[in-house]
Amino acid sequence: MSETTNTAASPSDHIENQELPDSGYLLLAIETSCDETSVAVVRNGREVLSNIISSQIDTHRQFGGVVPEIASRKHVESMTLIIEEALREAQVELPDIDGIAVTQGPGLIGALLVGVVAAKSLAMALDVPLIGTHHIAGHIYANHLVGDILYPAIALVVSGGHTEIVLLESEGKFRMIGRTRDDAVGEAYDKVARALRFPYPGGPYVDRLAQEATEEVVLPRSWLEPDSYDFSFSGLKSAVLAEINRSRMKGETPEFSALARGFQQSVIDVVTGKAIKAAKEFGARQMLLCGGVAANKGLRTKLTELCAEVGLPLLIPPNKLCTDNAAMIAAAADMKWRRKQFSSLDLKAEAVMSLEEWSV
């Protein structure tokens, strides 16, 4: 598909020999923790020059929708192409790159390996520092690409694979104070969507249906223990299924939109309620929303309202920086870059990786 896969950048693309302003360092970041292959070039840790994501490139092909790149082979096929595309869009060449950032974990090991090997090869060939980066730190620091972060801050991470409340006492100091005990929010949405007969992944359909609903089937809230910031969504999922079954037994058609609304309200109440409670308890000066589910309209609206009520500034990155992408990895790696906390070339991909231990 690409006409050339030379690893050496061809200077012929650049007619003008544009020199970078000397006040900038460039990080090239690679993210391959799950479905996406993504490469970004970011200046000074905050200015995104390019942020290429494989699924967006794939849309012009004849697949009809997102092609999961779960298999390592797919990442391998995309990698060189996407590195070239990221450099071209940023209008830089490989020798201009000052450091390489890469998602080290957590994630699918085979997928992570591809990014890690590419990153190590680049770091070695260019003789520049390598920074192994935590995927969730990336999601959180996507916020640093859109605004300044005030500490202490509470980050609410909501995605297909993660639902976590993280306290940032200062820059790069992570403390995990809550996490899901079963399904992540995104999974809960997708599973309820399955029950409501939407195709996978159906989270966005449920969001839309909930927005349009005129009625609501009130469903239980899962607050767990009073002092816990953990989450559990499997009971709520069961409640939705039970409601559907109950309607069917009575020969009625389940009220899908009212159920979607009830489910969404329950999730949002608990997630935002716990985030606000954490912000109060830890004296947060800012709330950070991040992860793919940050695109959920109901969630954004409610969290915006609640933060306004208590006078807490809220940052939410644009959708492209909420889903898995490499620019966010550069943003997180930048904290280590400025502190010269580099990784060695024997860096290993980690399927399971602690966020707290990754702190600066």
Added chain:
Amino acid sequence: MMQGKQTDGDSTIYVRVAGTVEDTVAFAEELARLAGPGSVLALDGDLGAGKTRFAQAFAAAIGVKGIVNSPTYTIIKEYEGDKLPFYHMDVYRLSLEEADELGLDEYFHGQGVTLVEWASLIEPILPPERLHIRLETTGAESRRIYCRPVGSEYAGWCERLKLDKSDGEGESTT
């Protein structure tokens, strides 16, 4: 007949009735005592049947500390148990071809025990010996747990677990 389906050999289906969540948890614990390196549990059941709950109980019983949550999004999660590593998979969103490309064999034949949720979706690439478990919802908490061993080792497990033989109803023959 020399050539047969993988399900041939021992097609007996066993059943355990669990009246409460505790009963299901206890069954997962009994299974955990039999598991060793390379054990493969192929788990099925409808949405909300308790597959992840079952996996959590099993993981706890082989000494996995901390939270074992759903692997739906990441497909595979690996844990270190006191007794064995635990590989927790959910193949719901994979096609057979994608699953094949993932190289799951390395887990199946690895040092740990593998539990695959929605395993029937990838039955052709499951290892030749495994224990199929299907959770059927019979009430809010009650479940009928069907076990279908493939291979002599797992047939042995079912005997040792003193499971009842099922008339086969409810267990699909896919």
